[in-house]
Amino acid sequence: MSMDMTTRMFKEEGWMRKQCPKCGKYFWTLDPDRETCGDPPCDEYQFIGKPGIPKKYTLDEMREKFLSFFERKGHGRVKRYPVLPRWRDDVLLVGASIMDFQPWVISGEADPPANPLTISQPSIRFTDIDNVGITGRHFTIFEMMAHHAFNYPGKPIYWMDETVELAFEFFTKELKMKPEDITFKENPWAGGGNAGPAFEVLYRGLEVATLVFMQYKKAPADADPSQVVEIKGDYYVPMETKVVDTGYGLERLVWMSHGTPTAYDAVLGYVVEPLKKMAGIERIDERILMENSRLAGMFDIEDMGDLRYLREQVAKRVGISVEELEKAVRPYELIYAIADHTKALTFMLADGVIPSNVKAGYLARLLIRKSIRHLRELGLEIPLAEIVAMHINELSPTFPEFKEMEGVILDIINVEEKRYAETLRRGSDLVKREVAKLKKKGINELPLEKLILFYESHGLTPEIVAEVAEKEGIKVHIPDNFYTLVAKEAEKQTEKKDVAEYVVDFELVKDLPDTRTLYYEDPFMKEFDAKVLKVIDDWVVLDQTAFYPEGGGQPYDTGVLEVNGEEVKVTNVQKVGKVILHKVEKPELFKEGTEVHGRLDWDRRIQHMRHHTGTHVLMGALVRVLGKHVWQAGSQLSTDWARLDISHYKRITEEELREIERLANRVVMENRPVKWEWLPRTEAEMKYGFRLYQGGVVPGRIIRILNIKDWDVQACGGTHLPNTGLIGPIKILRTERIQDGVERIIFAAGEAAINWMQETERLLKRTAEIFRVPPEKVPETAERFFNEWKEARKEVEKLRKELAKLLVYELQEKVEKVGNVEFIGAVVEGTIDDLREAANRLRKENRVVVLMTREGHFVVAVGDNLDIKAGELAKVVTSVAGGGGGGRKELAQGRIKNPLKAEDAIAEVKKRLG
Numbered sequence: 018m019s020m021d022m023t024t025r026m027f028k029e030e031g032w033m034r035k036q037c038p039k040c041g042k043y044f045w046t047l048d049p050d051r052e053t054c055g056d057p058p059c060d061e062y063q064f065i066g067k068p069g070i071p072k073k074y075t076l077d078e079m080r081e082k083f084l085s086f087f088e089r090k091g092h093g094r095v096k097r098y099p100v101l102p103r104w105r106d107d108v109l110l111v112g113a114s115i116m117d118f119q120p121w122v123i124s125g126e127a128d129p130p131a132n133p134l135t136i137s138q139p140s141i142r143f144t145d146i147d148n149v150g151i152t153g154r155h156f157t158i159f160e161m162m163a164h165h166a167f168n169y170p171g172k173p174i175y176w177m178d179e180t181v182e183l184a185f186e187f188f189t190k191e192l193k194m195k196p197e198d199i200t201f202k203e204n205p206w207a208g209g210g211n212a213g214p215a216f217e218v219l220y221r222g223l224e225v226a227t228l229v230f231m232q233y234k235k236a237p238a239d240a241d242p243s244q245v246v247e248i249k250g251d252y253y254v255p256m257e258t259k260v261v262d263t264g265y266g267l268e269r270l271v272w273m274s275h276g277t278p279t280a281y282d283a284v285l286g287y288v289v290e291p292l293k294k295m296a297g298i299e300r301i302d303e304r305i306l307m308e309n310s311r312l313a314g315m316f317d318i319e320d321m322g323d324l325r326y327l328r329e330q331v332a333k334r335v336g337i338s339v340e341e342l343e344k345a346v347r348p349y350e351l352i353y354a355i356a357d358h359t360k361a362l363t364f365m366l367a368d369g370v371i372p373s374n375v376k377a378g379y380l381a382r383l384l385i386r387k388s389i390r391h392l393r394e395l396g397l398e399i400p401l402a403e404i405v406a407m408h409i410n411e412l413s414p415t416f417p418e419f420k421e422m423e424g425v426i427l428d429i430i431n432v433e434e435k436r437y438a439e440t441l442r443r444g445s446d447l448v449k450r451e452v453a454k455l456k457k458k459g460i461n462e463l464p465l466e467k468l469i470l471f472y473e474s475h476g477l478t479p480e481i482v483a484e485v486a487e488k489e490g491i492k493v494h495i496p497d498n499f500y501t502l503v504a505k506e507a508e509k510q511t512e513k514k515d516v517a518e519y520v521v522d523f524e525l526v527k528d529l530p531d532t533r534t535l536y537y538e539d540p541f542m543k544e545f546d547a548k549v550l551k552v553i554d555d556w557v558v559l560d561q562t563a564f565y566p567e568g569g570g571q572p573y574d575t576g577v578l579e580v581n582g583e584e585v586k587v588t589n590v591q592k593v594g595k596v597i598l599h600k601v602e603k604p605e606l607f608k609e610g611t612e613v614h615g616r617l618d619w620d621r622r623i624q625h626m627r628h629h630t631g632t633h634v635l636m637g638a639l640v641r642v643l644g645k646h647v648w649q650a651g652s653q654l655s656t657d658w659a660r661l662d663i664s665h666y667k668r669i670t671e672e673e674l675r676e677i678e679r680l681a682n683r684v685v686m687e688n689r690p691v692k693w694e695w696l697p698r699t700e701a702e703m704k705y706g707f708r709l710y711q712g713g714v715v716p717g718r719i720i721r722i723l724n725i726k727d728w729d730v731q732a733c734g735g736t737h738l739p740n741t742g743l744i745g746p747i748k749i750l751r752t753e754r755i756q757d758g759v760e761r762i763i764f765a766a767g768e769a770a771i772n773w774m775q776e777t778e779r780l781l782k783r784t785a786e787i788f789r790v791p792p793e794k795v796p797e798t799a800e801r802f803f804n805e806w807k808e809a810r811k812e813v814e815k816l817r818k819e820l821a822k823l824l825v826y827e828l829q830e831k832v833e834k835v836g837n838v839e840f841i842g843a844v845v846e847g848t849i850d851d852l853r854e855a856a857n858r859l860r861k862e863n864r865v866v867v868l869m870t871r872e873g874h875f876v877v878a879v880g881d882n883l884d885i886k887a888g889e890l891a892k893v894v895t896s897v898a899g900g901g902g903g904g905r906k907e908l909a910q911g912r913i914k915n916p917l918k919a920e921d922a923i924a925e926v927k928k929r930l931g
Contacts, residue, residue: 022043022214022216024177024178024181024182025178025182026178026181026185027045027181031047032046032201033045033046033047033049035051037052037053037056037059038052038053039053039054039059040056042054042202042203042204043202045203045216046197046199046200046201048197048198051197051200054200055198055202055219055220055221056202056217056219056222057314057315058315060219060222061311061314061315062221062222062223062310062311062314064220064223064272064273065276065307066307067276068273068274069194069220069221069273069274069276070193070194070274072193072274073274073275074270075271076160076267076271076284076415077414077415079271079274080160080415082191082192083135083137083187083265084162086191087133087135087164087187088135090183091133092131092134092135092164093130093132093133093134093135094131094134095117095130095131095136096136097136097137097138097139097416098111098117098136098138098707099707100139100141100158100364100365101365101369101370101377103707103714104121104702104707104710105119105120106713109376109377109380110365111138112142113161114136114138114140114162114163114262115165115209115231115262116209117138118165118167119209121698121699122167122699123167123211123231123258124258125169125257125258126698126717127698127699128699129165129167129699130702130703132166133166133167133175134165135162135164136163136165137161137162137267138160138161138162139159139160139364140158141361141364141365142159143157143380143383143500143504143505144501144504144505145501146387146500146501147497147498147499147500147501149353149354150281150349150352150353150354150357151324151350152310152313152314153278153279153280153281153306153309154269154272154279156268156357157358157361158357158361158364159266159267160267161267162265162266162267163263163264163265164180164183164261164263165262165263166180166260166261167258167260168258168261169258170257170258174261175261176230176259176261177214177230180261181201181216181228184218184228184263184265185199188218188220192270194220198220198221200218200219200220201216201219201228202216202217202218202219203215203216204216205249206227207248210234211231211234211256211260212231212233212248212253213229213230213231213232213233213248213262214229214230215228215229220273223269223272223273223314224266224269225266225269225273226263226264226265227263227264228261228263229261229262229263229264230259230260230261230262231259231260231261232255232256232259232260233248233255233256234253234254234256235251235252235253236252236253236254240252268280271283271284272284278303278306278307279310279353281356281357285353285357285360287411288356288404288411289352292352292355292356292395292397293352295397296348296396296397298348298349298352301345302335305337305342305345305346306346308331308334309331309346312327312330313327324497328342348395351391354387354388354391355388355391355392355404356404359384359404359405360408361384362381362385362405362430363405363408363409363412363426365380365381365384366422366425366426366430367416367418367419367422369645369646369664371429371646371664371665372385372433372758373757373758374473374756374757375757378758380504382476383503385401385434385437386437386476386478387478388401388404389401389434389437390478390480390481394480400434401434402427402430402431402434405426405427409426422645422646425644425645425646429646429666432666436476440475440476441481443475444471444475444476444477444482444485445481445485447471447477448477448482448485448489449485451463452485452486452489452491453489455491456489456490460491461491462492463482463486463491463492465494468482468499469502469503472499472503473503479495480495483495520556520591520598520600521554521593521598523593525551525553526551526553526558526593526594526596527594529551529558529596530560531595532558532559532560532561532595532596532597533560533561533562534562535561535563536562536564536565536574537693537721537736540626540736540738540739542563543616543617544563544614544616545561545562545614545615546613546614547559547560547561547562547612547613547615548610548611549608549609549610549611549612549613550609552607552608552609554604555600555602556591556598556599556600556601556604557599557600557601557604557607558596558597558598558599559597559613559615562590562597562599563615563617564576564590564599564617565590565735565736566590566591566597566598567590567591567592568592568734568735569733569734569735570632570651570653570654570712570735571625571629571735571736572625572654572655573590573591574587574618574621575587575589575590575617576615576617576618577616578599578601578614579613579614579615579616580606580607583603585602585607586602587599587600587601587615588602621656622736623767624657624768624769625656625736626736626737626738627738627743627744627745627766627767627768627769628654628655628656628658628767628769629654629733629736630737630738630741630744631659631681631744631747631764631766631767632652632654632659633725633728633737634681634684634685634729634741634744634747635661635762635764636649636661636663636711637680637684637725637728637729638677638678638680638684639661639663639677639762642673642676642677642680643673643677646664646666647663647664647665648663649661649662649663650663652712656769657765657769658750658763658764658769659765659766660761660763660764661761661764662759662760662761662762663759663762664758665759665760666758668754668760669752669760677749678747678748681747682747684725684728684741685741685742685744685745685746687741687742688740689727689728690725690726690739691723691725691726691737691738691739691741692723693721693722693723693724693733693737694721695719695720695721695722696720696722698717698718698719698720705722705730708731709722709730710731710732712732715732715734723735723737725741744766745770745771746770746774747764747770748764748773749762749763749764750763750764750765750773781795784799788802817847817848817851817854818854820851821847821855821858824845825855825858828841828845828859828868829841831843832864833927835927835930836931838863838864838883838930840866840930841864841865841866842866842867842923842924843869843923844869844870844871844920844923845868845869846870846871847870848870848874849876852869852870852875852876852910853876853910855868855876856868856876856908860878860907860908861880862880862881862882863880863882864880865877865878865879865880865883865890865926865930867890867894867926869894869916869922869923870916872916873898873900873914873915873916873919874911874912875891875902875911875912875913875922876908877890877904877908877926878907878908879906879907885930886906886909887906887908887909888903888904888905888909890909891903891904891909891910891911893922893926893929894911894922894923894926895911895922896925897925898914898915898916898918898919899914899918900912900913900914
């Protein structure tokens with residue numbers, strides 16, 4: 018893409034555009050003697066040991082310096098967004114500040130919270146997880162400080178000239194960086210379906226900011242060829258809205274101001290130092306870490322070959338062997354990685370990620386298990402929660418939500434750590450079994466897909482698999498980018514769902530006006546008049562309706578439409594775009610322009626409203642009892658019951674359930690008002706936060722907000738009661754774990770709850786009558802009966818054994834000789850267990866035993882010396898008397914169809930032996 022990137026500042030302030038002889042890219046500089054672009058590997062870091070910013074900054078100081086500078090320059094300051102992006106369903110975690118404003122703000126469907134704005138957004142990326150701790154500069158979590166301007170058509174804010182000037186002024190005037198050491202490298206950017214020209218801002222060998230001018234989007238198949246541009250091998254067309262998308266590395270700037278051997282020392286010292294002490298790590302020559310970072314900055318470590326090359330080069334520079342270097346730096350690398358991973362975890366768990374086997378939960382579990390593994394390698398026995406607590410302590414003055422959530426965050430970590438220990442115990446047996454299978458096939462190395470399967474299905478890290486497998490004599494090769502591979506799999510953008518399967522083709526309704534939604538105007542409207550606009554097969558479109566169409570977990574309404582004095586049943590109601598369709602039993606009665614009168618099945622609708630409003634009441638109670646990490650993962654209503662799925666990391670206890678139910682019913686009895694309002698998306702988010710999106714992402718510029726006073730606020734399109742008192746009682750029926758990290762609560766409200774209570778009471782009364790005691794005595798009576806029954810069963814067992822002895826004694830008298838074989842055949846009293854016991858006792862080397870009962874059970878036993886199988890004799894029995902059976906060589910059992918032929922079957926076996 019060739020594009021003029023000569024800005025006002027470059028023209029007026031004497032900047033020179035040069036081409037880097039090493040990478041061939043163009044860059045801008047004030048230094049006439051500079052030849053290279055300033056970007057590794059063309060240049061090495063020149064700030065390690067000699068900071069490039071005269072004052073040392075903490076993270077908090079640097080963040081504040083940045084945000085207040087841009088505030089003074091007319092940018093609105095915006096609070097960080099959660100790292101779990103509730104406002105979109107196409108990415109797992111926020112990896113850049115611009116993601117906060119995709120898709121709604123960029124598409125123009127929502128206004129930005131300020132324009133221009135400035136923000137410092139914690140961002141999480143797993144693409145470099147295997148480099149974290151090794152290179153000195155890679156993080157899984159980092160803060161992307163940014164200023165954004167959204168230039169909507171006809172409403173320009175600012176573009177390239179101002180962006181470059183603001184960056185240069187911040188770096189030179191605010192941070193006092195040397196102007197002649199700053200370079201602006203031209204490097205077009207592409208990502209997330211957008212692209213544009215960009216500058217990388219480089220200072221003393223480190224990229225400190227990227228300034229992207231997002232002005233293109235992926236070209237559709239039918240794009241006008243004259244509009245198409247090619248960027249990095251993809252085709253794009255111009256966007257209507259042009260976005261200034263900048264990213265300044267907070268951690269990198271702090272590192273630049275400290276000049277420490279690694280960025281981790283500059284920003285994570287509060288964890289790194291205590292861990293070094295606990296692990297008893299000897300101080301190493303700082304020169305080793307400095308050279309390691311300097312050289313690691315020159316290239317990306319993709320595999321073991323790169324790492325070996327890095328080790329060799331560093332060892333050469335500092336004059337020690339590769340083995341000595343490895344021994345010295347490995348504990349540091351482990352500590353740096355633990356410090357980074359646990360910080361990322363703190364943000365993820367505080368923002369509602371629940372560790373699991375799917376999506377963002379999978380990535381949280383990966384960080385937990387990798388950190389535990391590193392602690393193990395360091396020989397540290399401390400709980401992971403202790404390290405997370407260090408982050409909470411250090412970061413909560415800036416992020417007070419960490420302190421609020423501390424109990425839950427630490428409990429989640431402890432639960433996960435216990436689970437992991439359990440996994441390892443079970444896992445070593447699994448690995449041993451797999452190794453035995455491979456050995457049988459003569460394979461002496463564990464295949465990579467097995468390594469990934471062990472990790473994904475059983476949570477076994479490759480190091481643990483290797484440890485077990487190698488003891489059993491099988492080689493294991495672990496790829497250096499193993500965690501990057503599995504994270505990539507999980508991070509694959511959640512596929513966008515196809516357009517909903519409409520009940521009728523969208524083309525057939527797209528020209529119709531939006532149906533007026535009377536159920537929103539008055540949720541208590543039971544009857545209404547309307548006009549038919551169109552009939553499509555057996556679906557009728559009206560100009561307005563009080564029938565609620567299926568959606569948001571709420572079923573459709575049913576009822577009747579009166580047309581020309583005849584009542585016609587409405588059996589289904591659906592929405593296509595903004596048009597509502599009613600399925601009717603006699604579509605031929607409806608014609609365009611006909612007036613109709615609609616009547617709802619009110620008992621059905623009112624129960625749906627009770628359950629829907631009840632779901633919101635219950636949600637408020639769940640969050641208050643279990644913690645703020647609880648998030649709705651789905652819901653479904655019916656008339657008799659409703660279910661609510663929530664994210665939670667362990668089973669809900671009986672005490673918690675009682676407390677949740679008590680709180681929910683208290684809110685019902687307080688008769689709190691339930692209000693709904695339509696608000697522009699950004700206004701709603703700024704007023705209520707992202708907890709709005711409990712039911713998932715809600716489309717549209719204006720969204721409908723449901724608010725139960727001081728209890729629960731959500732974006733919701735369902736029909737609701739005007740106050741909580743109308744819900745009636747709420748009764749939790751049961752809970753179940755439906756998947757890792759998700760609990761399902763089944764409950765009933767209103768009449769459905771009363772029906773359930775009455776049915777439970779009826780069962781209790783019936784039980785009390787059977788026991789002939791009052792209801793309150795049922796538990797102890799049942800317990801007494803149960804204990805007596807257990808004792809009686811023991812007694813029966815004893816008597817059965819005595820009977821078996823007698824039976825054996827009796828049957829021994831009935832031995833007959835058939836050729837060389839002893840034979841016992843008899844029809845006896847007893848159960849199948851009695852028959853087995855007797856047959857086993859009577860079995861002798863040269864003997865065949867066939868025992869049967871009048872109920873049709875039979876057992877065949879054959880002695881060891883005989884060349885005949887019990888299973889074959891069982892077939893003889895069933896060939897005479899029907900039924901089926903089978904078993905081992907020495908013992909078989911079964912059941913015959915015709916017990917009257919029992920004696921005939923025994924005679925047939927005897928005949929076969931003769």
